[in-house]
């Protein structure tokens with residue numbers, strides 16, 4: 001996340017951080033995907049788009065009070081629960097920094113059953129860079 005960006009939407013899948021949308025001072029959005037890497041015990045996050053939406057409308061979400069309701073990326077109605085507060089384990093200020101995340105694309109390994117950073121994959125995967 002760049003300076004001057006505010007988190008406006010956080011999506012959860014089964015209680016896990018799933019995607020985050022930020023907005024800059026000009027009103028432009030960035031949509032980030034989050035997956036958990038078991039090996040490295042960290043989130044891998046990656047900017048996947050430039051608009052305001054949820055991946056899955058049935059997921060629970062947190063939304064800043066002043067913002068309009070999210071859209072479902074697949075065009076369905078958003079039916080998930082709107083959380084009043086962010087879960088304590090995901091403080092907003094820490095979503096993109098420190099031990100809470102690494103900025104890298106994630107690739108799933110079926111053998112490890114884990115998401116791994118493309119810059120530092122497991123032995124079953126080939127480096128993409």
Ligand SMILES: [Zn+2]
Pocket residue numbers: 109110111112113122123124125
């Ligand atoms: Zn593997």
